[in-house]
Amino acid sequence: MNPTAFLTARHLDVALGGRKVLRDVSFAWPRRQFVALVGPNGAGKTTLLRALAGLIDSSGTILIGDDTLTDLSLRQRALRFGYLPQGHVVHWPLPVRDVVALGRYPHGATDPDRLAPRDRDAVARAMSATAITEFGDRRVTELSGGERSRVALARVLALEAPVVLADEPTASLDPRYQLDVMRTLRVAADQGMLVIVVTHDLGLAARFADRVLVLSGGCLVAEGPPAEALSDQMIGDVFRVTTYRAEHERAAIIVPWAGL
Amino acid sequence: MVTTIAARRRTLTTTALVAVVIVLALASLGTGPVRMSPLTVLDALAGGGSDVQQIIVREIRLPRAILALAIGAILGLSGAALQGLLRNPLASPSLFGAPQSAAFGAVLIIALGLADIRSYALPAAAIAMAFLSVFVLLAVAGRSAGLLLLILAGLAISSLAGAATALALNLSPNPFAALEISFWLLGSLDDRSFRHVMLALPFIIAGAIVLMSQRAAFRALSLGEETAQSLGVHVGRLRLLVIAGVALGVGGAVAVAGTIGFIGLIAPHLMRPLIGHDPARLLIPSALTGAALLLAADIAVRIIPSTTDIKVGVLTSLIGVPFFLYLILRERRALSGGVA
Numbered sequence: 001m002n003p004t005a006f007l008t009a010r011h012l013d014v015a016l017g018g019r020k021v022l023r024d025v026s027f028a029w030p031r032r033q034f035v036a037l038v039g040p041n042g043a044g045k046t047t048l049l050r051a052l053a054g055l056i057d058s059s060g061t062i063l064i065g066d067d068t069l070t071d072l073s074l075r076q077r078a079l080r081f082g083y084l085p086q087g088h089v090v091h092w093p094l095p096v097r098d099v100v101a102l103g104r105y106p107h108g109a110t111d112p113d114r115l116a117p118r119d120r121d122a123v124a125r126a127m128s129a130t131a132i133t134e135f136g137d138r139r140v141t142e143l144s145g146g147e148r149s150r151v152a153l154a155r156v157l158a159l160e161a162p163v164v165l166a167d168e169p170t171a172s173l174d175p176r177y178q179l180d181v182m183r184t185l186r187v188a189a190d191q192g193m194l195v196i197v198v199t200h201d202l203g204l205a206a207r208f209a210d211r212v213l214v215l216s217g218g219c220l221v222a223e224g225p226p227a228e229a230l231s232d233q234m235i236g237d238v239f240r241v242t243t244y245r246a247e248h249e250r251a252a253i254i255v256p257w258a259g260l
Numbered sequence: 261m262v263t264t265i266a267a268r269r270r271t272l273t274t275t276a277l278v279a280v281v282i283v284l285a286l287a288s289l290g291t292g293p294v295r296m297s298p299l300t301v302l303d304a305l306a307g308g309g310s311d312v313q314q315i316i317v318r319e320i321r322l323p324r325a326i327l328a329l330a331i332g333a334i335l336g337l338s339g340a341a342l343q344g345l346l347r348n349p350l351a352s353p354s355l356f357g358a359p360q361s362a363a364f365g366a367v368l369i370i371a372l373g374l375a376d377i378r379s380y381a382l383p384a385a386a387i388a389m390a391f392l393s394v395f396v397l398l399a400v401a402g403r404s405a406g407l408l409l410l411i412l413a414g415l416a417i418s419s420l421a422g423a424a425t426a427l428a429l430n431l432s433p434n435p436f437a438a439l440e441i442s443f444w445l446l447g448s449l450d451d452r453s454f455r456h457v458m459l460a461l462p463f464i465i466a467g468a469i470v471l472m473s474q475r476a477a478f479r480a481l482s483l484g485e486e487t488a489q490s491l492g493v494h495v496g497r498l499r500l501l502v503i504a505g506v507a508l509g510v511g512g513a514v515a516v517a518g519t520i521g522f523i524g525l526i527a528p529h530l531m532r533p534l535i536g537h538d539p540a541r542l543l544i545p546s547a548l549t550g551a552a553l554l555l556a557a558d559i560a561v562r563i564i565p566s567t568t569d570i571k572v573g574v575l576t577s578l579i580g581v582p583f584f585l586y587l588i589l590r591e592r593r594a595l596s597g598g599v600a
Binding site for chain 1 (some may be wrong): 264266273347363369476479481482483484486487489490492493494536537538539542
């Protein structure tokens with residue numbers, strides 16, 4: 001396997017409620033990478049993220065750094081993976097700053113009123129990276145969907161974990177926020193994180209990701225640089241659509257065009 | 261250290277609550293057939309005043325005030341903890357049938373002749389039944405239960421426990437069954453002694469410690485169970501600990517005072533406008549508010565003119581049920597959607 005790999009999956013299988021949702025998925029990724037996870041609905045993308053974060057049981061092996069995932073305690077896992085689920089749920093109208101501070105929970109910073117300087121700095125950095133510093137005192141429930149998604153992202157970045165797992169962070173956002181979120185994650189990857197993002201937007205995947213993993217029916221069907229993994233052939237086989245391609249500012253543009 | 265306006269308001273509110281609880285406790289010690297001023301009460305507490313005053317304050321009224329304070333506090337704390345665990349503002353021990361089940365446990369022990377009202381078997385049985393009821397409720401309602409499901413399951417459990425309590429007392433050869441039923445179903449702090457304090461307090465304190473130890477996890481749980489788990493919270497263990505804490509506290513309270521409802525529901529709601537919605541920060545203010553509410557209710561039943569004793573549980577229900585209806589009105593959208 002790749003000697004510089006930071007996160008490795010070997011023969012990963014996941015069964016949910018007796019049904020196999022993931023079959024024999026293997027990959028090895030270094031840090032400082034942006035990986036897009038794409039595939040049709042029900043392909044097992046979210047399941048793969050949850051298995052990587054250790055939130056559901058899987059068979060096979062997951063290696064993170066020098067450790068096997070199953071050897072790590074819940075807290076040790078929490079320090080390695082920042083997990084951003086779909087929907088950005090916050091059940092109570094908490095102040096934005098307190099929600100972001102929850103990102104420091106695995107570091108032992110359980111009281112947002114008494115953050116150590118190290119934790120306070122991490123929260124401030126995450127809030128400035130997502131441009132939410134100005135509404136730190138507002139309640140999350142008073143924010144727009146786009147603002148709330150940035151708060152959720154800030155919470156995950158504040159953890160400063162080596163791996164970020166984001167499940168459709170751009171869903172239901174307007175174009176500007178979609179670009180903001182992807183760019184923020186791109187910066188996180190450039191600063192040394194391994195960022196793994198589930199997305200349905202092949203265009204954003206092609207533009208921002210270093211590598212793309214294509215899942216279909218629980219199986220890995222392609223893994224590689226966007227140009228390889230998102231070939232016309234592959235997109236046709238997996239998504240049953242034709243694509244329009246172009247180039248702008250030396251970046252690839254992929255637009256799903258018509259059903260096959 | 262950054263002190264925000266919100267943080268200052270929280271400190272101020274908590275300090276004010278402590279003062280209110282102290283004043284109400286003194287008022288409770290001064291209230292009864294023989295009225296006493298707070299100064300006389302303090303004097304008697306410290307060993308001054310006449311022998312009669314000392315006996316009235318230290319032996320008759322002090323245990324009652326301690327119980328009102330401790331039971332009110334644990335009910336408020338339990339309500340705030342359950343609301344935090346379930347991310348649901350309508351959660352409370354009494355709506356989930358915990359006190360009613362605890363009362364049934366206690367009554368069963370008495371009816372079976374296994375213990376008298378002075379033995380530790382009584383709180384033990386009450387705690388066991390309270391634990392069972394909350395455990396069954398959460399098992400029946402499922403992991404991510406909505407408002408409607410929890411309340412329906414709670415209604416079923418509290419009705420069953422209430423009926424079982426009445427049946428056990430009906431069938432027992434106890435000539436005072438009717439009186440006993442009203443005590444266990446309605447709750448009262450009349451004629452409690454230090455024996456009762458010793459019976460209940462250890463369990464109430466243990467329950468409070470268990471619930472307080474989990475406070476940070478409640479805040480993480482605001483983001484949902486899976487995200488909380490990704491932050492390192494053992495969600496399954498947290499659920500068990502909260503059930504255990506509520507059972508210990510409520511079971512201990514019911515064993516000496518019967519079922520006193522709705523304090524756990526009301527206390528956190530009164531505090532949210534002042535403290536904010538953070539479930540961790542709500543715990544202590546809710547406990548203080550619960551203590552103040554029960555102390556006040558227990559004073560009220562003694563000064564409301566009536567031919568017979570009004571049970572304190574009746575009063576808390578009379579205030580609590582309309583409040584509950586008001587909350588339902590406010591939460592109507594969530595309820596009719598069936599999701600929380």
